[in-house]
């Protein structure tokens with residue numbers, strides 16, 4: 362089985378720590394400060410609404426399991442991209458999209474360190490018995506001088522991941538907190554630009 366770049370980088374980091382035992386620490390290159398592969402693109406899907414409000418709280422009083430999504434937008438040289446637009450949308454816990462308003466939709470601009478933070482709800486799954494989408498978030502990301510990235514994010518340990526043909530392990534968020542009714546997830550987007558965007 363092919364190893365992912367992330368796995369290889371982790372293995373390299375392990376070698377770096379183990380290096381002095383074998384006297385080869387100087388020979389090993391340093392690992393980069395981020396996974397520098399551009400984030401893979403995925404389809405937009407049929408439920409995108411343009412001109413979303415600029416805000417970080419998307420829940421609009423909806424009840425459900427809160428999901429905080431935070432992370433950074435980076436270049437392929439791991440430089441933070443300030444003023445990048447991050448536009449997020451998802452369905453609710455029942456798998457329904459708000460296609461007439463802006464519930465669970467919104468965008469924000471990254472700060473000077475390339476950071477963003479959304480407060481939304483854990484999305485449910487939707488579809489039918491022959492094809493059911495695993496829980497996911499939709500997102501569009503664009504730096505001031507980068508191409509537009511449209512993609513989707515997925516969650517670890519979801520039973521439907523293995524049956525969803527769009528699912529990609531390269532687009533998995535990482536949970537830093539999973540309390541009842543509150544999950545905190547992180548994901549860093551890498552855009553195909555070397556300099557600051």
Ligand SMILES: [Fe+2]
Nearest residue numbers: 406494497499
């Ligand atoms: Fe979707």
